[in-house]
Amino acid sequence: TPSSTPTGGVWTSASPAVATINASSGRVTGVSAGTAIVSYTITGSCGSMTSTATVTVNPFITNVNQPANQTVCAGANTAAVTFSSTPAVTGTVYNWTNNTPSIGLAGSGTGNIASFTAINATTSPVTATIIVTPVTNCAGSTGPAKTFTITVAGSNNWQGTTSNDWFIPSNWSCGTVPVATTNVVIPTGTPNPCVISSGTAQVKNLTINAGAILTNNGTLNLNGGGVVTTAGTYKGTGTFTGAVYANNGGIVAPGNSPGCMVFGAGYTNGTGTELITGNELPLETPDKRNSER
Numbered sequence: 001t002p003s004s005t006p007t008g009g010v011w012t013s014a015s016p017a018v019a020t021i022n023a024s025s026g027r028v029t030g031v032s033a034g035t036a037i038v039s040y041t042i043t044g045s046c047g048s049m050t051s052t053a054t055v056t057v058n059p060f061i062t063n064v065n066q067p068a069n070q071t072v073c074a075g076a077n078t079a080a081v082t083f084s085s086t087p088a089v090t091g092t093v094y095n096w097t098n099n100t101p102s103i104g105l106a107g108s109g110t111g112n113i114a115s116f117t118a119i120n121a122t123t124s125p126v127t128a129t130i131i132v133t134p135v136t137n138c139a140g141s142t143g144p145a146k147t148f149t150i151t152v153a154g155s156n157n158w159q160g161t162t163s164n165d166w167f168i169p170s171n172w173s174c175g176t177v178p179v180a181t182t183n184v185v186i187p188t189g190t191p192n193p194c195v196i197s198s199g200t201a202q203v204k205n206l207t208i209n210a211g212a213i214l215t216n217n218g219t220l221n222l223n224g225g226g227v228v229t230t231a232g233t234y235k236g237t238g239t240f241t242g243a244v245y246a247n248n249g250g251i252v253a254p255g256n257s258p259g260c261m262v263f264g265a266g267y268t269n270g271t272g273t274e275l276i277t278g279n280e281l282p283l284e285t286p287d288k289r290n291s292e293r
Contacts, residue, residue, distance in 0.1 A: 009042030019055045030057035033087050062089045064134045067148040073156050073174030074120035075181055078105075081113040081148075083132060091137035100128035103152050120152040123183045123205055127151040155183040155207070160192035166201050178203050180223040186232065188212040196220055196238060208232035208250060216240065230272070239264055247272030 011026045013019055015036035020029045028038065034057055041050045062085040072078050083094040094111060101107045103126060104119040113130075120126045128150045134143040157173040169176050171192070178184050184203040186194050188211035200219040203226060208214050210231035216238035222228070226243055230250030234240075237254065241264035245252075248270035254261035 009040050011040050013038050019057050028055055033057055033059040058089050058138050059087055062092055062134050062136055062143045064132055064146050066146050069149045071151040072118045073153045074118055075179050076118055076174055076176055077115045078118055080115045083112055085134050089136050093135045094132050096130055096132040098128050098130050103128045118152040120154050122154050124154040125151050155185045157185045157187060158190060158194045160190035164192040164195040166194055166196045186212045186214045251275050
């Protein structure tokens with residue numbers, strides 16, 4: 001209620017669709033969101049005098065604009081989430097909850113969500129559901145909640161669209177070269193087969209699908225107790241380190257003797273095939289190296 005000194009004047013609103021005002025008491029009632037000019041006019045023997053004020057009416061509730069869903073790869077950064085509402089209400093607070101903190105985002109929070117490094121410790125996609133609720137400064141009223149998702153892919157798949165070079169980001173489905181926490185899948189049917197020509201390639205788990213070929217002439221290192229799952233072909237003269245290579249269902253093809261394929265942690269052949277050309281077995285394991293000394 002605005003104050004009126006001297007008394008005896010009349011209150012009016014220039015926008016009664018936004019706010020009305022009691023002519024005598026000056027009590028303002030909000031009708032809809034917006035601004036209204038209210039005036040107080042007093043008339044005396046010397047004429048009339050008018051004083052004005054601006055009244056802002058905030059909506060009782062506001063609708064948060066729908067955030068976009070995201071899909072990212074493990075180890076990549078998510079897009080920052082900036083919340084907004086329609087109509088925009090100054091002072092609106094956005095409270096959110098996340099049902100899957102394991103992706104690298106807290107279970108709850110207030111305000112915008114900054115970019116974070118996505119985590120997925122499995123080989124399957126993990127989807128987190130985030131629910132955001134707007135709270136206005138009008139008696140703490142809440143608007144309708146909105147839901148969106150962040151999906152973290154379980155693997156970075158070889159696509160080979162640019163070349164056969166392992167270390168070119170555009171050759172991978174995530175647009176990044178695999179790192180020590182990345183689960184890698186080598187599929188069949190890509191434009192270029194995957195080749196590690198030199199250097200050290202890092203992965204967590206490695207899957208070589210049937211018909212697919214991975215050539216390692218450098219070093220391939222499995223991290224964190226990673227596992228090899230292969231129905232395809234692993235070949236080359238490079239070194240495999242970090243885990244025992246269990247050839248269950250795939251093909252290991254060192255090539256022509258005296259080519260040498262090194263398995264630093266060991267090699268076992270279950271239901272797999274050793275495709276060897278030449279006069280000797282060119283598979284080098286720690287036991288083989290020790291027996292030759």
